[in-house]
Amino acid sequence: DIVMTQTPLSLPVTVGQPASLSCRSSQSLVHSDGTTYLNWIQQRPGQPPRLLIYKISNRFSGVPDRFTGSGAGTDFTLQISRVEPEDVGVYYCMQATQFPQTFGQGTKLEIK
């Protein structure tokens, strides 16, 4: 199985400041079809998970443009340009390039 490793595990951020979350995979996530199936998921407290970014850098429907995904191969980043109070929660990266799909352990974003 592909192991997804996220850093940091905890990220305190001041409202209005940027945040950067990292995700590293144990193998390249480039599929044989040329697509990289790397997604970012947000889980706010008490709510179900919500897709933010798919295929490295595509924002899902309704996701604010302060969220940006980037990366390639085995190293990926989710950036929040200006953190808002509603961004508190746990962020997971996940891969669907190789069976079985696997998730990182999550980065917990909190407000300082």
Next chain:
Amino acid sequence: QVHLRESGPRLVKPSETLSLTCTVSGDSIISDIFYWAWIRLPPGRGPEWIGSVYYTGSTYYSPSLESRLTMSIDTPKNQFSLTLRSLTAADTAIYYCARDPGGVDIWGQGLQVTVSS
């Protein structure tokens, strides 16, 4: 807008079988594009993909759960289901159903399932 809702028991005894159903509304479960997935979130850990089912009945299961797992789909009812046998405390988790176009996109609200005597 597509919505998914999980239903089933919240408390199950060790060694027993868990049966969950996901009802899809807002779109047909018959789709060339989407699989339909089950994912669980154990306490203190990251999410774990359980398996996915296609409208034809084709399935992909997590190797770690395959020996205890059956997934099925009921297209007339727009539902899909999970059966997990021989439960232990390690199966305690929030269980989510989700749409899977190759990496899940839309998730249900989730159902807390506790395995305890």
